[in-house]
Amino acid sequence: xxxxxxxQYEQHTHTKKISVQTHILKGIKLLTIYLVLTGTIFTILxxxxxxxxxxxxxxNWVNPDLLLNQQTDIEGxxxxxxxxxxAAETIDSRDSLEAITQKVVLTDxxxxxxxxxxxxxxxxxxxxxxx
Numbered sequence: 001x002x003x004x005x006x007x008q009y010e011q012h013t014h015t016k017k018i019s020v021q022t023h024i025l026k027g028i029k030l031l032t033i034y035l036v037l038t039g040t041i042f043t044i045l046x047x048x049x050x051x052x053x054x055x056x057x058x059x060n061w062v063n064p065d066l067l068l069n070q071q072t073d074i075e076g077x078x079x080x081x082x083x084x085x086x087a088a089e090t091i092d093s094r095d096s097l098e099a100i101t102q103k104v105v106l107t108d109x110x111x112x113x114x115x116x117x118x119x120x121x122x123x124x125x126x127x128x129x130x131x
Contacts, residue, residue: 047054060067105112 101112
């Protein structure tokens with residue numbers, strides 16, 4: 001048996017090319033499997049977490065009259081609601097802005113002329129009554 005260095009070199013180079021190509025193909029296959037798996041998990045989790053929103057959208061496609069009925073109910077509730085406003089006993093609702101300003105000037109004049117207000121300071125003159 002004779003030793004041929006060129007033949008050995010060709011065989012070694014050829015097998016090396018195949019192994020590099022195989023290595024690249026395995027990397028692409030691994031990347032593809034990774035992307036498909038993570039995409040599937042992400043899609044499933046997003047579907048589970050947003051199920052109520054997706055079901056509302058599907059319900060609106062299937063039965064749009066239900067959405068219009070709910071809108072009418074909400075508008076009716078807002079129209080029929082009564083907002084009760086309770087003012088302090090010291091301020092009469094018929095007082096003008098100037099009269100209210102004069103009352104505030106007597107108790108705390110800095111509030112009238114200040115540009116920013118601290119919430120604790122604004123409520124300092126209001127007594128807490130038990131509900």
